Amino acid sequence: MRISELSRSSGVATATIKYYLREGLLHAGELTAATQAQYDDSHLDRLRLIRALLGPGRLSIAEIRGVLAAVDDPPESPNEMLGRASESLEPQTGGERSRSDAVGEEYRQQATAIVDELGWRVAANTKVLDDLAQALTAIDQAGLALIPGGVLAYARQLHGLAVAEVATVPMDSPEAAVRQAVLGTILIEPLLLALRRLALQDAAGRRFDGTDAPLA
């Protein structure tokens, strides 16, 4: 199909498609004349993935480039492909609040020790260990009291959910797998945090006001 038809089928404006082509997010069509190219279903699939990552996923162009690189140059295993795609994502853990401080080696070791104790196998160089170290630093500096079982108690609950989440990833195509894995990683985060704050409201009401008193 020509670019005008690709635009109609995908609902993406021609100018936007051209922008994706220039940015290398979308692979070139097959040239049929000096100024005309043919596009196919692979372009439609790719456009759908880009739109989902940019739209509901709110990834930056740089992040999308990283995700697509993992799809286009798939490593040996699907796990490695999903891992590379995920590592392209900026941490959204706590927004700006968790970004700027340097992480001490002590907390980096504590993060690794926690993962070891859980028996989790994660990429040795994953930047998520830095995010964990950062979170541990702030908790320690604030002198925050943790729940019984501490960090491990949180980890075990989240692992059960993670196993169920990974089971939702389809393996029909690298695009479909990356789409579900990357969007799942990102879009479930605000869901979890909103549900947690609501759960805290309910739990506080039950503890401090008794179950029958109306909340303010």
Next chain:
Amino acid sequence: MRISELSRSSGVATATIKYYLREGLLHAGELTAATQAQYDDSHLDRLRLIRALLGPGRLSIAEIRGVLAAVDDPPESPNEMLGRASESLEPQTGGERSRSDAVGEEYRQQATAIVDELGWRVAANTKVLDDLAQALTAIDQAGLALIPGGVLAYARQLHGLAVAEVATVPMDSPEAAVRQAVLGTILIEPLLLALRRLALQDAAGRRFDGTDAPLA
């Protein structure tokens, strides 16, 4: 004590203390002369709270003002005080990714219906319901497949943790309660998100590479 001693005891520079006084975050000392004031332990307590909120908590001055207003003008119930303090916090759910879109009424109703189905009692006007509606919107727009049990499955896991978290809040003083409740709300978020991403790595490894293969 004089401001110089308050500075020594708290480790906060005199200029910074004066800034907090000007901003109304710290209550004035008792004037003993035209240009001299006496400070006491209440000022030390307050400085510790401000430092924890600004430092590890990374709250903005505006957020701190809201939190301190709840401490200074405590409503009838501790639950209401903690609720007001928490409502002063900007949502950090997903950082910039969850900020800009308008939330449709349909998703707002869906959010309320979920909370109702869970039997949770939350403040009717809490802005966290908008955060939840926002998360539901993005998930729906992305066509993301959820785990079995859907949103309710996440909610039930988080509620168990929330009950344990609320139990850690001390009731010795409004400052101590707010400190633990507010910092707990904020500082556990990046912890949860980092642990979840690590759990996803482990779960993906187990599903896609078999339990014995090393991760890349």
